[in-house]
Structure formats: structure tokens, C-alpha cells
Amino acid sequence: MQQRSHIEIEGWGARHYDLTMDLLLVGRYQAFIERAVQWMDIRKGDAILDLGSGTGRNICVMLKTLGSTGVVVGVDISQEMLNQARKRCSVYSQVSFLKQRIEQPLPYHEEFTKVFISFTLHGFEDEDKENVIGNAYRALNPGGIFWILDYNEFDLDRQWFPFRWAFRHFECELASEFLSLDLKEMLAHHGFGNFVTHLVLRDYVRLLGAEKLG
Numbered sequence: 522m523q524q525r526s527h528i529e530i531e532g533w534g535a536r537h538y539d540l541t542m543d544l545l546l547v548g549r550y551q552a553f554i555e556r557a558v559q560w561m562d563i564r565k566g567d568a569i570l571d572l573g574s575g576t577g578r579n580i581c582v583m584l585k586t587l588g589s590t591g592v593v594v595g596v597d598i599s600q601e602m603l604n605q606a607r608k609r610c611s612v613y614s615q616v617s618f619l620k621q622r623i624e625q626p627l628p629y630h631e632e633f634t635k636v637f638i639s640f641t642l643h644g645f646e647d648e649d650k651e652n653v654i655g656n657a658y659r660a661l662n663p664g665g666i667f668w669i670l671d672y673n674e675f676d677l678d679r680q681w682f683p684f685r686w687a688f689r690h691f692e693c694e695l696a697s698e699f700l701s702l703d704l705k706e707m708l709a710h711h712g713f714g715n716f717v718t719h720l721v722l723r724d725y726v727r728l729l730g731a732e733k734l735g
Contacts, residue, residue: 523647524547525694550710551578552599553721554639557728558582560719561635562670565589570633572623572653573597573641577606577616583637591615598622624649628661639670646665650707658711661733667713668693673720673727674698704729 543554549709558579563569565588574595583593592615597603603618610616621627623638624645636657642650657667677700689697705716713731720727 523608525704548696549595551582553597554579554582554614556721557639557670558586560728561637561666561730563591563635567634568632570636570657571595572631572638574606574618575599575602575639577609579605579637579639580616581613583654584610584616587615588613593617595631596621596623596627603702617672623653623656627656627660631660631662635668636665637668637670641671642669642704643671643696644693646654646695647702647707649672651711654708654711654713658713658733663733663735665733667708667731667733669704669727669729669731671727671729672696672699674702674704675725678686705731721734 561583563586565586566590567587568588571584571593573581574580574597577595580593580595584591587593593613595603595606595616595618597606597618598620598623600620603620606618619627623641638653638657642653645653654667661667666694677688677697680688708731709717712734714734715732717730718727
């Protein structure tokens with residue numbers, strides 16, 4: 522991935538990713554993810570594809586709702602992240618992982634009721650965003666939902682100076698561009714619609730649900 526992106530995390534950053542997120546959200550990261558998963562309306566028996574599944578923390582929250590009849594597949598390119606995820610989710614028999622880039626073609630076709638991606642889509646160039654969205658569309662059953670947890674659209678230049686400074690110094694260039702992206706239009710181009718939006722963290726973060734139409 523180019524320097525314009527920070528989404529590929531290896532080494533120390535991967536080993537301490539969960540701790541970093543806990544510190545950034547002042548210990549509220551777990552509750553933040555649980556709230557997002559609750560909005561996803563996960564039902565027992567759902568089949569979920571998690572793109573950029575990281576350390577598996579989000580998957581474990583989903584599995585608590587899914588019960589023994591649902592399945593989750595996590596896809597990530599970081600071996601360090603996958604190692605953590607496999608260890609964390611080892612008590613669950615219905616979860617599996619695939620080491621692969623999520624912007625490249627995936628081996629799934631109408632196998633999932635939900636696809637989830639968390640704070641990853643913003644780190645791709647637009648062409649690769651299109652590829653990720655296309656993968657989600659092909660993986661979903663008709664009527665399935667693509668859930669995207671990421672930054673909301675907002676004008677960074679109008680935000681409080683310390684926030685602007687921190688965002689521009691700690692986030693990647695692509696994240697700043699993502700703030701002005703019409704993501705719904707991009708999703709609609711791929712055949713998604715019936716959007717549902719939930720806003721959190723003072724509306725800076727959005728959980729966007731997009732239904733696969735047709």
C-alpha cells in the first residue's frame with residue numbers, strides 16, 4: 522500500500538493495536554464496537570464476512586450474538602493481526618480466516634447475509650475502494666447488508682484546531698480525502714441502496730448500512 526495510506530499495520534503497531542484503540546477512545550472502544558454491532562441487527566444463523574478483520578475483536582462481539590448456528594469469515598493481509606485473531610477466537614468453531622488483500626478478487630459469491638468493514642475503507646485509493654465494494658456486493662446474498670463503520674462526511678477545515686491538527690498528523694492523506702467522498706453514490710453505482718445511517722462520536726463516525734438490491 523502506498524504512503525498515502527496507513528491501513529496496513531505490522532510489527533509493534535499490530536501487536537498493540539487493541540491497546541492503542543482503547544487509549545484513543547479512553548477505554549470505551551469495546552462499548553463502541555458493541556453498540557455498532559447492535560445496530561447491525563445480527564441474527565442467529567447469519568453468515569458474516571469481515572473485511573480487514575484485524576485482531577478479531579469485532580468478530581468476537583458478533584459471535585456472541587450469532588450463537589452456534591452463525592458463521593463468520595475474517596479476511597486480512599497482516600499475518601500478525603491474523604495470529605491474534607485466531608488465538609482470540611479459538612473458542613468459537615464457526616469462525617475462519619483468510620490471508621488476502623481485500624481489494625483483490627475474493628472467492629465468495631452470494632454466501633453472506635452481512636459484510637462488515639471497520640475503519641479500513643478510507644485507507645484505499647478510490648479505484649481500490651471500488652474493488653472492495655465490488656467484493657462485498659458479490660459476496661452478499663440479494664437483500665444482504667454491507668455495513669461500513671468509518672469516518673462520516675464533514676468539513677475538516679471547520680473543526681476545532683486541535684482536532685484538525687491531530688487528524689492531519691496521525692491519519693493518512695487518504696482519510697482526509699474520504700471526509701468529502703460521496704460514499705452513498707459510490708455504493709449505489711455498484712447496486713446498493715436503502716441506506717441506513719447511525720452517527721456516533723459527535724457525528725464524526727458513521728455506521729452506514731447499504732442493502733444489495735436485486
